[in-house]
Amino acid sequence: xxxxxxxxxxxxxxxxxxxxxxxxxxxxxxxxxxxxxxxxxxxxxxxxxxxxxxxxxxxxxxxxxxxxxxxxxxxxxxxxxxxxxxxxxxxxxxxxxxxxxxxxxxxxxxxxxxxxxxxxxxxxxxxxxxxxxxxxxxxxxxxxxxxxxxxxxxxxxxxxxxxxxxxxxxxxxxxxxxxxxxxxxxxxxxxxxxxxxxxxxxxxxxxxxxxxxxxxxxxxxxxxxxxxxxxxxxxxxxxxxxxxxxxxxxxxxxxxxxxxxxxxxxxxxxxxxxxxxxxxxxxxxxxxxxxxxxxxxxxxxxxxxxxxxxxxxxxxxxxxxxxxxxxxxxxxxxxxxxxxxxxxxxxxxxxxxxxxxxxxxxxxxxxxxxxxxxxxxxxxxxxxxxxxxxxxxxxxxxxxxxxxxxxxxxxxxxxxxxxxxxxxxxxxxxxxxxxxxxxxxxxxxxxxxxxxxxxxxxxxxxxxxxxxxxxxxxxxxxxxxxxxxxxxxxxxxxxxxxxxxxxxxxxxxxxxxxxxxxxxxxxxxxxxxxxxxxxxxxxxxxxxxxxxxxxxxxxxxxxxxxxxxxxxxxxxxxxxxxxxxxxxxxxxxxxxxxxxxxxxxxxxxxxxxxxxxxxxxxxxxxxxxxxxxxxxxxxxxxxxxxxxxxxxxxxxxxxxxxxxxxxxxxxxxxxxxxxxxxxxxxxxxxxxxxxxxxxxxxxxxxxxxxxxxxxxxxxxxxxxxxxxxxxxxxxxxxxxxxxxxxxxxxxxxxxxxxxxxxxxxxxxxxxxxx
Amino acid sequence: xxxxxxxxxxxxxxxxxxxxxxxxxxxxxxxxxxxxxxxxxxxxxxxxxxxxxxxxxxxxxxxxxxxxxxxxxxxxxxxxxxxxxxxxxxxxxxxxxxxxxxxxxxxxxxxxxxxxxxxxxxxxxxxxxxxxxxxxxxxxxxxxxxxxxxxxxxxxxxxxxxxxxxx
Numbered sequence: 001x002x003x004x005x006x007x008x009x010x011x012x013x014x015x016x017x018x019x020x021x022x023x024x025x026x027x028x029x030x031x032x033x034x035x036x037x038x039x040x041x042x043x044x045x046x047x048x049x050x051x052x053x054x055x056x057x058x059x060x061x062x063x064x065x066x067x068x069x070x071x072x073x074x075x076x077x078x079x080x081x082x083x084x085x086x087x088x089x090x091x092x093x094x095x096x097x098x099x100x101x102x103x104x105x106x107x108x109x110x111x112x113x114x115x116x117x118x119x120x121x122x123x124x125x126x127x128x129x130x131x132x133x134x135x136x137x138x139x140x141x142x143x144x145x146x147x148x149x150x151x152x153x154x155x156x157x158x159x160x161x162x163x164x165x166x167x168x169x170x171x172x173x174x175x176x177x178x179x180x181x182x183x184x185x186x187x188x189x190x191x192x193x194x195x196x197x198x199x200x201x202x203x204x205x206x207x208x209x210x211x212x213x214x215x216x217x218x219x220x221x222x223x224x225x226x227x228x229x230x231x232x233x234x235x236x237x238x239x240x241x242x243x244x245x246x247x248x249x250x251x252x253x254x255x256x257x258x259x260x261x262x263x264x265x266x267x268x269x270x271x272x273x274x275x276x277x278x279x280x281x282x283x284x285x286x287x288x289x290x291x292x293x294x295x296x297x298x299x300x301x302x303x304x305x306x307x308x309x310x311x312x313x314x315x316x317x318x319x320x321x322x323x324x325x326x327x328x329x330x331x332x333x334x335x336x337x338x339x340x341x342x343x344x345x346x347x348x349x350x351x352x353x354x355x356x357x358x359x360x361x362x363x364x365x366x367x368x369x370x371x372x373x374x375x376x377x378x379x380x381x382x383x384x385x386x387x388x389x390x391x392x393x394x395x396x397x398x399x400x401x402x403x404x405x406x407x408x409x410x411x412x413x414x415x416x417x418x419x420x421x422x423x424x425x426x427x428x429x430x431x432x433x434x435x436x437x438x439x440x441x442x443x444x445x446x447x448x449x450x451x452x453x454x455x456x457x458x459x460x461x462x463x464x465x466x467x468x469x470x471x472x473x474x475x476x477x478x479x480x481x482x483x484x485x486x487x488x489x490x491x492x493x494x495x496x497x498x499x500x501x502x503x504x505x506x507x508x509x510x511x512x513x514x515x516x517x518x519x520x521x522x523x524x525x526x527x528x529x530x531x532x533x534x535x536x537x538x539x540x541x542x543x544x545x546x547x548x549x550x551x552x553x554x555x556x557x558x559x560x561x562x563x564x565x566x567x568x569x570x571x572x573x574x575x576x577x578x579x580x581x582x583x584x585x586x587x588x589x590x591x592x593x594x595x596x597x598x599x600x601x602x603x604x605x606x607x608x609x610x611x612x613x614x615x616x617x618x619x620x621x622x623x624x625x626x627x628x629x630x631x632x633x634x635x636x637x638x639x640x641x642x643x644x645x646x647x648x649x650x651x652x653x654x655x656x657x658x659x660x661x662x663x664x665x666x667x668x669x670x671x672x673x674x675x676x677x678x679x680x681x682x683x684x685x686x687x688x689x690x691x692x693x694x695x696x697x698x699x700x701x702x703x704x705x706x707x708x709x710x711x712x713x714x715x716x717x718x719x720x721x722x723x724x725x726x727x728x729x730x731x732x733x734x735x736x737x738x739x740x741x742x743x744x745x746x747x748x749x750x751x752x753x754x755x756x757x758x759x760x761x762x763x764x765x766x767x768x769x770x
Numbered sequence: 771x772x773x774x775x776x777x778x779x780x781x782x783x784x785x786x787x788x789x790x791x792x793x794x795x796x797x798x799x800x801x802x803x804x805x806x807x808x809x810x811x812x813x814x815x816x817x818x819x820x821x822x823x824x825x826x827x828x829x830x831x832x833x834x835x836x837x838x839x840x841x842x843x844x845x846x847x848x849x850x851x852x853x854x855x856x857x858x859x860x861x862x863x864x865x866x867x868x869x870x871x872x873x874x875x876x877x878x879x880x881x882x883x884x885x886x887x888x889x890x891x892x893x894x895x896x897x898x899x900x901x902x903x904x905x906x907x908x909x910x911x912x913x914x915x916x917x918x919x920x921x922x923x924x925x926x927x928x929x930x931x932x933x934x935x936x937x
Contacts, residue, residue, distance in 0.1 A: 019847075019860045025809070193907075244906050660867075661870060698910075700901050703911065
């Protein structure tokens with residue numbers, strides 16, 4: 001059967017809502033009798049809350065402070081990734097020890113948001129202030145104020161990934177040369193355009209329905225039940241239309257739990273919608289790492305060893321995936337090159353700032369910068385062309401599968417082909433205009449771990465959730481099809497691409513398939529939801545197998561109806577046809593028969609439903625080379641990305657338009673982190689980037705056109721051949737753009753580099769140098 | 771809190787509503803008139819998601835008080851399509867994959883509708899109008915492609931919203 005839908009540029013089927021104003025995001029949900037919440041937050045970075053006093057309240061208003069909230073809390077929030085000697089496996093929901101500006105302390109509830117904010121503002125807080133610690137170096141100083149005094153240190157965990165110190169020393173000692181560089185990865189904010197939000201609706205007999213802007217409804221449900229002591233079957237979590245997430249919405253937050261507590265105690269629906277100020281303060285930040293990098297190499301350009309001493313500012317408490325991002329940085333830092341040793345030593349450092357958690361790339365963006373900067377430094381040191389140096393060290397197609405020195409095996413592909421083609425495209429780009437800006441070309445070759453799993457591999461590296469995905473597919477009595485997935489799309493287009501996969505397996509039209517997602521009552525379990533570039537590789541794989549099994553059932557019933565052999569039945573064009581004949585029945589005929597249960601083949605049960613829980617045999621690895629040309633105005637420090645090319649392989653491409661859209665958006669986010677975006681605090685821990693005027697995300701003028709070429713080498717593991725790719729754009733662009741800026745300004749010593757390379761930072765660097 | 775009775779025309783329908791002095795126009799539109807297609811992304815006039823057309827001009831509804839539109843005509847994304855005929859910008863954004871999560875989309879649609887009516891060319895719309903909007907999903911590449919496609923569809927005048935051009 002030739003694929004008909006997979007590979008087609010099908011426009012997204014669920015665009016109508018946003019285009020016409022008929023979508024339903026969480027703030028669009030109304031409920032009779034609903035109250036509105038505003039959160040009371042810490043105004044200081046570090047202190048002890050000694051009293052929380054409520055003024056006489058307006059009629060109908062309520063306030064929940066720490067004591068009242070605590071009566072509903074049965075457990076702390078779980079941390080779902082454990083590394084090294086970490087001892088914090090959960091974090092408090094309510095805590096009088098205030099550790100960052102914006103920490104939720106209580107919740108005010110009233111008849112409108114306006115009144116709720118009035119009520120929250122009237123709460124009187126008494127706080128004994130403590131000294132803040134804002135950055136990694138301060139927090140690790142011997143006399144630093146401690147966030148968790150009982151532990152005696154601000155270093156929450158230390159861990160190692162990859163080769164042993166002994167092996168690493170041997171490789172470094174044997175190499176001709178060693179270069180060192182320090183990379184300071186600026187703190188960023190994922191900044192979905194829609195903030196977080198929740199409508200909590202208590203029901204009879206202890207039921208609770210939660211509409212929340214999340215990417216992981218089942219994960220939210222699990223944590224809510226653990227914290228509030230509720231039964232999972234009593235709690236329904238629904239993700240309505242979600243206005244972007246990018247990793248920020250991968251768990252339930254403390255303030256959201258407070259809103260649920262208010263709803264349960266008042267026995268009224270309560271809505272809370274995060275505003276932008278709150279979002280920039282108290283939705284997880286990301287990155288904020290310092291990496292001391294050493295690269296060992298021989299005089300002929302052979303890369304030998306990569307050593308990274310990485311410290312991550314995890315903020316006031318571990319985010320839900322704890323040290324996972326830094327672990328993943330080390331895990332993927334080898335990239336597409338042969339090394340004799342790769343070793344990462346990580347420390348998670350607590351400071352009085354918001355937590356840093358998951359954000360598109362999940363540490364792989366930093367991995368790409370560490371490695372690709374190191375490679376460029378070596379090329380420059382040896383005066384070898386950066387592309388040539390990459391190619392001579394790159395794992396070739398026939399060396400795959402290839403055991404990384406840190407984690408698992410790379411699967412398949414042709415890494416040098418992507419590099420060579422990207423190099424051709426960027427060097428063949430139109431000449432720049434003749435102006436007085438300086439120009440540089442930068443590259444980034446990476447291998448992205450997508451489709452993370454299987455479950456045993458997750459457990460082995462400290463992840464506390466399974467690495468599978470599930471699908472349930474039901475052919476209705478009229479032949480239309482409903483696919484339920486544990487994935488929870490919010491812009492990725494799974495409403496289109498999963499049906500594309502199913503349509504080909506069942507030989508039916510795309511329009512007859514609907515995707516059910518984002519509801520714990522109606523979808524199969526998935527701890528991840530949509531995250532980690534997994535949904536099409538693992539979630540799609542589950543849908544492919546479930547539909548293949550369903551196709552077998554259809555063939556059996558059709559064969560009975562047509563008095564033929566099931567092996568001779570072909571499913572094409574919405575019909576089950578005896579091969580080589582015109583004898584056929586429609587899928588609707590088969591479905592009707594199956595749901596009537598009349599004269600079914602021996603051993604067949606009535607109905608046409610299949611559920612499959614797909615445990616992947618391996619993680620999948622997509623890869624790419626990004627290349628770009630930048631122009632730097634040395635008078636202003638402004639960087640323009642003029643040309644941009646991506647040559648990538650994500651296995652089978654279900655929908656090229658959606659894959660390209662993911663690349664575009666990912667490149668924009670990497671560009672933002674490279675050039676514009678930075679969460680900044682003052683020395684008291686007060687956030688200075690608390691509005692979109694201060695936190696700069698790319699606008700259209702920031703973004704070049706992007707030339708994309710696809711290699712398409714199907715995964716050897718995934719049913720359907722998909723590898724996953726949602727985070728790749730970010731991983732590639734961040735390092736490619738930084739490398740291009742460094743290449744444009746060769747006179748600068750870039751061995752201590754801080755991102756973003758914002759205009760003021762570049763201007764400062766140039767000014768200092770001269 | 772003082773209340774005001776104001777009259778306005780929204781998507782062709784006249785209405786009379788009572789609002790507090792401090793109520794934002796975006797809140798009036800979303801929570802009192804229940805036109806939730808208009809989104810609020812920053813309440814600060816930066817992101818552009820809340821853009822509506824007031825008396826023919828695109829405006830940030832989060833930067834205005836509801837009382838300011840007394841006597842005005844307001845158009846929101848719900849009123850853009852002409853019955854079941856979609857506006858060319860809506861068609862183009864869909865066909866060119868110009869939206870992913872869709873949260874910023876209503877504001878962009880409204881700005882482009884106004885730009886089309888004003889006779890602006892596609893290059894200016896891409897440069898000036900789109901730079902007034904934040905999109906975190908698309909990297910803007912396919913929104914620019916959609917602007918080109920929309921303007922091409924109607925021979926450079928998307929303001930005409932030629933019914934033949936819709937789906």
